[in-house]
Amino acid sequence: MSAVLKSIQIFKAKGEPGTPLAEAEAVLDHGLAGDRHCMDERNPISLSDAGLSEWNSRQRYDALCFHRFKTNLTLENFGELSLKPGDLIRVGDQVVLEICSSFKKCYREKCELYNHGIPCPLPACMLFAVCRTGGVVREGDAVARIPKK
Numbered sequence: 001m002s003a004v005l006k007s008i009q010i011f012k013a014k015g016e017p018g019t020p021l022a023e024a025e026a027v028l029d030h031g032l033a034g035d036r037h038c039m040d041e042r043n044p045i046s047l048s049d050a051g052l053s054e055w056n057s058r059q060r061y062d063a064l065c066f067h068r069f070k071t072n073l074t075l076e077n078f079g080e081l082s083l084k085p086g087d088l089i090r091v092g093d094q095v096v097l098e099i100c101s102s103f104k105k106c107y108r109e110k111c112e113l114y115n116h117g118i119p120c121p122l123p124a125c126m127l128f129a130v131c132r133t134g135g136v137v138r139e140g141d142a143v144a145r146i147p148k149k
Helices: 051-059 064-068
Strands: 004-011 018-019 024-028 047-048 073-077 088-091 095-102 126-133 135-138 142-146
Touching: 004 024, 004 135, 047 051, 095 135
Parallel strands: 047 073
Antiparallel strands: 004 018, 004 073, 004 142, 024 135, 047 126, 088 095, 088 142, 095 126
16 A cells, blocks of 8 residues: 655744745655754654644544644554555665654643543554655655565
8 A cells, every 4th residue: 555745834933934945855764854853863743634624623622732742743544554664665766764653642631522521543544655756745755564574
């Protein structure tokens, strides 16, 4: 199965809105050039499902974590990849990302969704990765899981 890279954003400073890009450089063993998390030791690239924003816009209550977690790469058909930590994905012709971890923390005590018994899809649709083969990623790139040998 494959997915499609729908959008790319970098976040230059904490608390500032993202900068949408048509393409970005994935830096070997790090993240996306220009992003504040590019050189982080762990989890420098965030990935999410394109359906998350649409789902959130239909909710009556505030989904707290949707405001806290910012996505670098948004994918269509993300769920079809069935990714977990340790998996490798190819983005476009050259970039390889390794999935490092999944959703970090749920702030249930402050979340209106949780307090109203509404299941949140964010934990299943947010992953973090590091670049293992650098290059340029572009909107519209195919994204495919690399089979383990």
